[in-house]
Structures are given as structure tokens and as C-alpha cells.
């Protein structure tokens with residue numbers, strides 16, 4: 001498969017196998033629509049988050065290098081309990097807290113050489129489309145109003161199929177996450193139903209609506225925003241694997257009930273969880289490695305190479321020794337590219353629509369780049385891509401190395 005146009009396959013959680021991703025034409029140019037569930041802006045800058053967003057950064061750069069445009073939406077959940085709790089605790093306005101945390105996120109990810117999404121909508125700025133979606137679900141009989149407006153999960157056949165969970169397993173996860181709520185008269189009718197719109201607690205923001213003053217439930221925001229910025233059907237829906245249930249399961253159900261169009265997402269691509277000191281890296285356990293902490297110990301490009309050394313769908317354990325090893329690799333790259341500018345630069349889309357740099361490159365470089373592209377096209381096999389990078393380093397092929405770094409590390413600095 002030498003020098004071929006994009007033939008990307010990714011593992012689709014719903015199908016349980018790799019599926020071909022085929023961008024559609026829009027105004028004469030191929031376009032891939034990507035939606036990734038983003039941050040709740042109260043504390044987000046740890047390596048677990050960076051892993052997820054860097055996985056999609058590699059995807060975006062790889063696809064764009066083939067001449068296909070990517071429209072990338074990543075939402076900001078700025079209407080959420082933990083954010084309000086922290087704002088209350090710190091005595092600051094929730095909007096200010098959210099915006100300052102978004103700025104930190106963009107700065108941290110920017111230092112990792114990430115391409116900023118085309119749209120980063122905030123829930124607080126999308127209340128009208130969210131309410132429009134909730135109203136339509138209600139009018140069409142997919143939702144009912146008691147103490148909140150609930151989505152009736154029984155109206156969607158196949159609720160549970162995306163996450164491959166039984167009813168029992170779904171209920172267990174809801175309980176673990178504190179999302180089970182109350183089932184009974186005046187509340188939800190079934191444990192799997194979830195709120196589309198609910199009342200706000202005192203001191204929380206509330207917006208007027210026909211369902212009473214309140215705020216959106218969690219899942220509806222992503223259906224509304226994905227549709228507003230990408231249309232009713234998208235190509236790839238991404239996010240951390242812990243979101244598959246209940247968030248993505250619910251998002252899929254709502255979205256397909258809203259439009260009647262199936263599938264809402266052609267591929268559901270989930271990233272693995274990052275552990276540290278043996279446990280999932282999380283704020284509540286306190287075992288975080290923050291992005292700036294990693295950057296104190298290694299150049300940004302080394303952090304990117306370390307993240308890329310893991311298969312995106314698998315869980316892995318963060319180790320400082322692994323980062324140090326990636327730093328040695330980045331140093332070899334730096335030495336080879338010495339004389340070039342410090343940033344490794346962005347891969348330029350090929351005018352031909354083919355993956356790879358322009359014609360005129362040496363045959364050896366061409367072969368390495370083709371090999372690299374083939375590996376990445378097969379479910380974004382970044383560890384495989386790193387093996388090709390090491391070969392290119394051994395062969396001292398600077399143009400090939402530069403090309404590969406532009407995709408694996410974006411604009412991250414080598415120093």
C-alpha cells in the first residue's frame with residue numbers, strides 16, 4: 001500500500017472492531033467531523049487528560065497531513081457540580097473560575113504542541129440549543145417531566161449496546177458515580193432514565209425554561225453542541241473510556257432519537273485510563289501528575305513521545321523512568337535536526353491529497369514515511385509509529401524524522 005490516500009481505520013467501541021473512517025466531501029473538499037468530550041474546568045491539567053487530548057491531536061494531524069480537513073469540536077462543561085463546589089469553596093464566581101481554568105488548559109496543551117480545536121463551546125453559552133433539543137425530545141415523547149425533565153431510556157432500543165453493558169452493570173456504574181438518583185412517583189420512572197433539564201440548587205446558575213428554571217443535565221450538552229457545530233451525523237466521537245457509560249451511551253440515545261438518523265457517530269473511539277502509583281490518576285485519589293510537573297522534567301516533545309508510546313485504547317501506568325527514556329529519544333531527534341528551528345513544526349497537508357510529504361523526497365525517506373503512515377492508519381498505532389521513527393533515526397534521515405515528529409508531537413518543543 002505505497003503512497004496511498006488516507007485509509008484510516010479506528011477501533012469502534014460500538015462495533016467492537018476496527019472500522020474504516022471515510023471523510024465526506026464538503027464544498028469540494030474532504031472533511032472529517034470530530035467531536036471529543038472536553039474538560040470540566042475546575043482541575044484538568046493532569047497527564048491522564050493530556051493523554052486523551054494528545055491522542056486526538058495525533059489523529060487530527062495525521063488526517064490533515066493527508067489533505068483531509070478536520071473540523072474538531074471539544075466542549076467545555078462549565079455547568080457542573082464540582083465546578084460550582086470549588087467556586088463556592090474559593091469564594092469566586094463560577095464563570096471566572098471556569099474561564100481561568102480553560103485558559104490554563106489551553107496553555108498546558110499548547111505547551112504540548114496541541115492544535116487548538118476549531119470550536120470549544122461552553123455549556124453556559126449553549127443553553128438555547130440545549131433547550132431546543134430537550135424540548136424536541138419532550139414533544140416527540142422521548143422525555144417526561146416530573147421533578148426534572150427525564151429522558152426515557154426505554155424508548156431507545158439498544159441502550160447499553162455502546163458500552164456493552166447489561167442493565168445490572170449499568171445500574172451498578174450509575175450507583176458508583178452517584179448518578180443513580182431516585183426512582184419513584186414524582187421522580188424518575190426507571191433507574192436508567194437521566195435528566196435532560198433539572199432545577200438548580202440555591203447559589204447555582206439557573207436559566208428560565210418551559211420546564212422550570214434550572215440547568216441542563218449532563219449528557220444533553222454534547223448532543224446539542226455536536227449537532228450545532230458538526231451537523232446531525234459525525235465521523236468520530238472521542239473521549240476517555242470512562243465516559244462510554246453513562247455519558248456516551250446517553251448521548252447516542254438522545255441524538256438518534258432527536259434526528260431519527262442512525263448512526264449519530266460513525267465511530268466511537270475511546271482512550272484508555274492512565275494510572276499512577278497503581279491507581280487511576282484522579283483528583284479524588286490525589287495521585288496526579290500535572291502537565292507542568294512533567295514539563296519540568298522533560299521537554300514537551302519528550303512528553304508527547306512518551307504518551308505516544310502507549311496504544312491509545314489501553315490503560316497504562318505513568319512512570320518517570322518511561323518519561324526519561326522518551327527524553328533520550330527526543331534528544332536524539334534534536335541532535336539529528338540540529339540547525340533546524342527548536343519547534344519541530346507542523347506537518348504540511350500534501351497538495352496531492354496523498355499522505356506524506358511532497359514528491360521529490362529521497363526514496364529512503366519516502367519508504368520510511370509510507371511505513372509510518374501505514375502503521376498510523378491502522379487504528380492509530382503510535383507505538384508502531386515510534387518504531388519507524390527509531391529506524392529513521394538510525395538511518396539518520398532528518399526529513400523523515402521531521403515529518404514523523406510533526407504528527408506525533410505537533411509543535412511541541414524539543415528543548
Ligand SMILES: [Zn+2]
Nearest residue numbers: 037038222247
Ligand atoms: Zn460529552
